[in-house]
Amino acid sequence: MIRTNKELFNYITNLVLSGSDHSFSEHHFAPSQEILIEGKKVFSVYIMKSGMVKCYLTTDTGNNFIQEFFGEGELFGEIELMDDSFSYCTIKAIDMVSVYKIQKSDFLQLLDQDKKFNRLFIGALISKLKYKATRHSYNQSHTIEEKLMRLKMKFPDLEKVISKQDIADYLGITLRALNRTIKAMSAI
Amino acid sequence: MIRTNKELFNYITNLVLSGSDHSFSEHHFAPSQEILIEGKKVFSVYIMKSGMVKCYLTTDTGNNFIQEFFGEGELFGEIELMDDSFSYCTIKAIDMVSVYKIQKSDFLQLLDQDKKFNRLFIGALISKLKYKATRHSYNQSHTIEEKLMRLKMKFPDLEKVISKQDIADYLGITLRALNRTIKAMSAI
DNA sequence: TACGGCGTAGGACAAATGTCCTTTATGTTG
DNA sequence: CAACATAAAGGACATTTGTCCTACGCCGTA
Numbered sequence: 113m114i115r116t117n118k119e120l121f122n123y124i125t126n127l128v129l130s131g132s133d134h135s136f137s138e139h140h141f142a143p144s145q146e147i148l149i150e151g152k153k154v155f156s157v158y159i160m161k162s163g164m165v166k167c168y169l170t171t172d173t174g175n176n177f178i179q180e181f182f183g184e185g186e187l188f189g190e191i192e193l194m195d196d197s198f199s200y201c202t203i204k205a206i207d208m209v210s211v212y213k214i215q216k217s218d219f220l221q222l223l224d225q226d227k228k229f230n231r232l233f234i235g236a237l238i239s240k241l242k243y244k245a246t247r248h249s250y251n252q253s254h255t256i257e258e259k260l261m262r263l264k265m266k267f268p269d270l271e272k273v274i275s276k277q278d279i280a281d282y283l284g285i286t287l288r289a290l291n292r293t294i295k296a297m298s299a300i
Numbered sequence: 301m302i303r304t305n306k307e308l309f310n311y312i313t314n315l316v317l318s319g320s321d322h323s324f325s326e327h328h329f330a331p332s333q334e335i336l337i338e339g340k341k342v343f344s345v346y347i348m349k350s351g352m353v354k355c356y357l358t359t360d361t362g363n364n365f366i367q368e369f370f371g372e373g374e375l376f377g378e379i380e381l382m383d384d385s386f387s388y389c390t391i392k393a394i395d396m397v398s399v400y401k402i403q404k405s406d407f408l409q410l411l412d413q414d415k416k417f418n419r420l421f422i423g424a425l426i427s428k429l430k431y432k433a434t435r436h437s438y439n440q441s442h443t444i445e446e447k448l449m450r451l452k453m454k455f456p457d458l459e460k461v462i463s464k465q466d467i468a469d470y471l472g473i474t475l476r477a478l479n480r481t482i483k484a485m486s487a488i
Numbered sequence: 489t490a491c492g493g494c495g496t497a498g499g500a501c502a503a504a505t506g507t508c509c510t511t512t513a514t515g516t517t518g
Numbered sequence: 519c520a521a522c523a524t525a526a527a528g529g530a531c532a533t534t535t536g537t538c539c540t541a542c543g544c545c546g547t548a
Binding site: 169171173175177179190191194195200201223224227230233234235237238239240241242244245246247248249250251252253254284 | 357359361363365367378379382383388389411412415418421422423425426427428429430432433434435436437438439440441442472
């Protein structure tokens with residue numbers, strides 16, 4: 113649910129701190145500020161330095177569907193940038209957020225010239241792919257109660273950090289159904 | 301639903317036919333033969349030459365969940381190979397299938413030495429990611445009827461190629477629900 | 489031929505989930 | 519302070535989907 117990428121984070125941090133690469137700039141966002149907006153052109157790739165964002169899209173039915181929550185080291189904007197399309201989701205800061213930003217041309221250059229970075233990037237894509245695949249299959253074959261239990265197992269203080277509505281949007285259910293399940297579970 | 305990758309297909313075909321690369325071998329499978337098996341170690345990456353396979357996993361609830369159907373140019377095995385894990389899904393031939401196969405070490409070497417291939421591979425991952433993201437959100441915010449209509453729009457002769465059970469598994473619903481919806485739609 | 493397996497189709501009922509609406513608490517802003 | 523938006527909680531009812539079961543036709547094989 114809250115995705116991170118320690119290896120990538122360390123590598124980028126080193127690049128920036130060692131001064132060997134000047135294509136990264138640092139940016140800050142306050143809670144509920146939007147970093148990328150659905151439907152708008154993307155010119156850079158972003159890597160999370162600290163804080164947490166939610167990555168979600170609004171479907172044609174008006175529902176919000178949360179793809180993932182990103183923490184330290186996760187990157188976003190890469191999909192839109194690589195296939196030259198508009199952002200298919202919105203990235204919104206949940207708490208105070210710092211990101212590293214790198215322009216398209218610099219990013220592509222880095223990808224070509226830095227084999228280690230190239231491999232880390234591929235690893236990041238693979239990790240996202242795997243995560244999405246298992247998440248989707250899990251979602252469609254388990255009850256709300258099972259999904260909630262699994263979440264709580266991994267993130268015990270989930271409800272303190274993420275709003276109920278966001279949890280519901282993440283699970284692809286209504287807030288009503290979430291409340292109902294929480295109550296049923298607490299009754300045990 | 302039926303994924304292909306023309307660019308990758310053309311590139312690999314050229315590599316093989318021009319004789320400039322000898323790391324690819326060709327293999328054939330009969331309908332319902334399994335090419336990769338869930339839980340087993342993966343040693344190679346595969347690229348579809350012709351035919352169609354289904355990529356699915358069996359959940360702990362005993363359901364089959366179909367990730368995707370692969371046609372010409374799609375590759376599989378890359379996730380397991382890159383992060384050194386066991387196959388998380390089974391790849392089964394639906395009709396007569398031909399694939400190109402490349403061993404792990406050769407694949408990694410190609411990735412390092414052939415920039416064009418590297419970029420095509422990244423493009424393939426990005427395309428899968430995007431597909432999975434939109435598919436999951438669409439699935440969870442639309443009715444069975446809407447999902448079916450969308451499928452039929454894209455693949456008019458869907459039911460002739462893929463069994464009802466497979467369509468149900470792909471949509472994450474039961475066969476009963478699928479039949480019910482088809483009947484309701486035909487009544488209009 | 490007779491049987492079993494499999495894909496297709498659908499009836500009847502149960503369970504899960506959505507929709508709509510009301511209430512309460514809390515924090516923000518004019 | 520009053521007015522207002524927002525999050526949380528849950529009642530009542532409708533709809534959707536799953537579960538279980540039965541039936542039929544097709545095909546391969548003992």
